[in-house]
Amino acid sequence: MTESTSAADADRSVDAHARAELARLRGSIDNIDAAIVHMLAERFKCTQEVGRLKAEYRLPPADPGREKEQIERLRRLAESARLDPAFAEKFLNFIIAEVIRHHERIAGA
Template sequence: MPMTATTITTTGESVRGELELLRQSIDNVDAAVIHMLAERFKYTRRVGELKAQYRLPPSDPAREARQIARLREIAESARLDPAFAEKLLHLVITEVIRHHEAIARTP
C-alpha cells in the first residue's frame, strides 16, 4: 500500500501521541522514584541519629555489602542491569554516609 501525505501525517501524529503517553508514564515513575528516595532518607536519617547518639561509625561496610548483594539479585529478577543497580546504590550509600557524618558533627 503506497504511503500518501495523509498517511505520513497520521502516522507522525500517532507516533507523537504515543511518545507523549510514554513520556508521561516516565515522568510519573521519576516522581515515584524521588518520593521513594525521600522516604528512604527519612529512615536513614533516624539511623544516623542513633549512630551519633551511641557514637557508632557513620558507615557499616558489612551492611552495605549485604545490601548490594541483595539489590543485585532484585535487579536481576526485575530484568535491570545489576551493575547499574549497584552504581545507583553506591550513590545512595555515599549520600547517606555524608548525612550520617553531618549528623554526628551536629552538637
C-alpha cells in the same frame, strides 16, 4: 487523490500516532520519576533516623558489612527485574555515599 498526497496523509497519520504514543510514554516516565523522588525522600527520612541513632550511640557512619549485604541484595533484585545489576549497584553506591555523608554531618552536629 495523487500518490504523493496519499503518502503525505499516511505520514501525518504515523506522525500523529507517534506523537501520541511518545506523549503517553513520557507521561508514564514522569509519573515514575515522581514516585522515585518521593520514595527516595522517604528512604532518606529513615536513614536520617539511623544517623541520629548511630550518633547517639557513637557508632561509625559507615557499615561496610551492611553495605555489602545491601549491594548483593539489590543486585539479585535487579537481576529478577531484568535490570542491569551493575547499574543497580552504581545507583545504590551513590545513595550509600549520600547517606554516609548525612551520617557524618549528624555525628559532627
